[in-house]
């Protein structure tokens with residue numbers, strides 16, 4: 289939606305604050321640059337590289353959890369790492385979303401028999417989108433972000449419906 | 454102030470703004486402490502495991518006096534996921550999947566190290582073509598890995614543009630590797646006895662198209678980063694790992710060769726098609742971060758050269774020897790190593806004659822580099838820490854395993 293098309297001179301725009309804020313949130317999903325293992329190369333580095341160029345979707349990395357909306361858990365979380373993941377998640381401001389990238393973050397992946405490995409990051413933090421693959425292609429990470437945008441749009445409708453009913 | 458400066462800086466390097474690469478790091482760029490009777494207090498800084506520049510989940514605990522690092526401790530284990538233990542429960546042809554995920558940026562080399570070890574036990578004759586394909590994929594993978602290093606090392610020193618170029622080239626390599634092996638990163642391509650698949654139709658042209666431009670681009674990339682005065686000022690003479698220190702810590706790969714030690718597994722214990730290839734091993738002189746940079750850039754040029762030779766001379770024949778579906782090698786104990794992007798990646802394999810390895814030890818070169826970092830950092834400025842981690846090109850997957 290190109291806002292400047294809707295707004296001519298002297299025109300006014302009526303929009304519910306939820307819609308406006310969620311519109312902004314959905315289109316500037318900043319993720320925290322937090323690569324744990326192999327998936328980070330595909331999900332964070334290739335993603336910000338020139339071919340996949342997530343920036344054009346408003347998806348951009350921030351180095352601090354306090355500036356991030358999304359956490360891509362890209363890699364195997366083991367028990368030593370789990371505390372850090374949880375702490376980083378807690379440091380992110382609301383509203384926040386989590387993408388579990390790859391088999392490891394979703395279920396433990398190829399390492400799930402090993403006792404030290406957390407069997408999916410959803411054991412410690414809530415996950416919104418799971419991406420299968422080992423590693424998932426950067427395209428699937430893009431798809432995950434599109435799904436996340438849809439999810440946020442649904443959330444807007446739900447919030448509006450709750451207010452009007 | 455200038456007297457103080459002379460005194461505390463030792464050779465007065467900072468005052469003159471010059472670098473003398475021959476000077477050892479002790480006392481280099483030492484910040485004046487206790488000026489005008491003001492005393493300073495030590496501060497302990499925790500860096501990582503979530504830090505954009507630690508190349509994974511490395512955690513460092515750094516004690517600083519003002520800007521100067523006086524002690525550092527490396528804490529690893531945030532990515533420990535039991536590669537060695539899990540290998541004891543995998544069949545021989547499936548261990549490659551785990552080795553891929555060790556040094557995950559250059560997976561082929563890990564697989565190759567394991568396959569070489571298993572083949573010693575199996576006493577199988579690997580076809581010549583398989584050797585050539587192994588070398589070809591290794592060199593393609595080395596380029597991809599060094600490009601990731603080149604891009605991120607620039608980021609560590611504060612540059613940005615080179616990262617985008619490096620990623621662009623890496624995508625071309627990923628495409629080629631995907632065409633050959635079926636995956637962009639986790640190949641599971643090299644198996645005991647050979648490789649999984651022959652070169653597909655059309656990939657040769659892709660590689661030739663890549664080689665037509667890459668050497669020129671590489672020169673430009675070198676100019677872009679290495680020709681930058683700020684970059685040079687940040688890396689020249691900093692982080693000297695001299696010959697003795699490198700040998701004492703067991704460093705291999707570019708970190709060792711930067712100190713002038715001519716050791717490359719491809720030359721010292723030739724494997725795959727390397728005895729038949731014509732290539733040079735770039736060497737550094739003093740072992741500072743700049744040398745490590747030039748050695749790796751030189752290696753990229755050599756890799757491109759080798760890829761050309763490998764494509765031109767690719768032999769005909771089978772790509773895998775006749776091996777049974779379930780491999781049960783003879784009981785015994787062997788060690789095999791390859792020159793991966795980071796150094797000597799070795800596999801020590803113990804077999805008891807069953808279909809699973811009895812014990813597999815994975816020698817990851819980054820583990821040694823990260824130990825050297827602990828000793829290297831004291832005496833440097835806090836701002837150089839990130840650059841120095843980048844210059845050793847550590848990969849957490851193979852440190853924690």
Ligand code: SF4
Pocket residue numbers: 325326327328362363364389390391392393397398421422423424554639
């Ligand atoms: S899912 Fe696969 S690629 Fe991703 S972190 Fe796990 S092992 Fe690595």
